[in-house]
Amino acid sequence: MRTVDLAATPLRELNAALHRLTLETNETRWRVLNPRGAHAVAVGLDAPVRVEIEGHVGYYCAGMNKHADVVINGNAGQGVAENMMSGRVHVIGDVSQAAGATGCGGLLVVDGNASARCGISMKGIDIVVKGSVGHMSAFMAQAGNLVVLGDAGEALGDSIYEARLYVRGSVKGLGADCIEKPLREEHKKDLRRLLEAAKLGGKVDVAEFKRYGSARGLYHFHIDNLGSY
């Protein structure tokens, strides 16, 4: 295990060292101390390594992640795991807005709550939030799954394209073109897979979730929908 103390090592040095890792690297375990809310910690990783960050981080932590398994033992600021391609990001605390924004793949697990616009413009990422999500989550979501064990704020799935949204608690309101859809067996199976991946397998009854998705009414411009754009 390699330990990097950000109180002594500049952040750029840490990120550069992580960027030098190859797919075949043997340095697979990293521990980061004293992040003190710094932005862009462990961004742009492209190697199958595990990075554990001890403390709260600022913006864009683990952004653009590929292959890596990043654990944040604290809260994360805006845009955690934004544009993730693959791998896994696990936040033990809460996350600020735009968690998992534009993510194309991989899994983001948030043990606490996520604030506004969680999964905005998601493009294939899977996001599991054990707490609640704020307003406009999955705004313009295109692909992937958002699983929320708690509640969702206003305008869930506003202008959604094709992502699947599963919420166990209450939904304050659905956004334009987002509707509730039946939770069929195929969705339950998918949900079980996602909960399993978030280490919640067997702990949560998938039948408690409701599924939301696109009504596909806004795909093409229609004058009757003018007020919805």
Added chain:
Amino acid sequence: MCGIVGLFLKDKALEPELGGLVTGMLATMCDRGPDSAGFAVYGAGKPGAVKLTLRGPSRAALEPLAQELAMVAGTPVAPVLRDTHLTIMVPAAKEQAVRDELAAIAPDVTVVGTGKRMEIFKEVGRPDTVAARFDLAHMQGTHAIGHTRMATESAVTTNGAHPFTTGADQCLVHNGSLSNHNAVRRTLVREGLRFETDNDSEVAAGYLTWRMREGLSLGEALDASLADLDGFYTFVVGTESGFGVLRDPVACKPAVVAETDRWVAFGTEYRALVDLPGIAAAKVWEPEPAKVYFWERS
């Protein structure tokens, strides 16, 4: 951008350290607002007295004032001169007479803050430099709010720096930009308010002043602003007993609150809070959009 910090002490033992702690918070937020900075500190008051913060073009312009104003006040005014700002304490009954005298003898000096305990300081320059010029590090008090500005809506001037006062012992700092400030300003001017700048935040302060003049409490005025002010904002308001926070309904502008049994702190970013004593064990969370919060001593 812009950065806001606020610190409200529950533990009296920390009061001598208030300025030092806020200096560190403000310095961290230099990145978010290098143009100018300001802060309001709630220090010691005196029964029956009003504290005035005067701002002048230079230290030399302020130096002779204390003696002349003491003659009108009929008592020494406990002057504290800090760079371009002078704080004085006058009997409440003599406040108007002192203001009139000031307008007569020093028309280029303005009263930028008034109240039982509030002092306001603001200047153009890097926030850490501004804090050093006023020696914020050695100020004491129960609570303080501060602002680092990255100007977007109007010129970088001292008048455009925050905080803006909204009444006795009250001030406002703002992170964001209002899109309907010109229209609101015109309405407020018709209501008799005066504005020094083209700044959107000054309009927000004027709006709160006007609402409270019409009989609303500060909390109610903030609630009303949700309907009347359009744009992005996180507001932090300082009051004699504490501070309040309001984020607009879309909540694009960041805000973090941390709380321990010794203090409550606000920061635009968590980074601003990392040196506070006991931060590792603090409860850290984001204020919800469109909800007015207050932390006050009872």
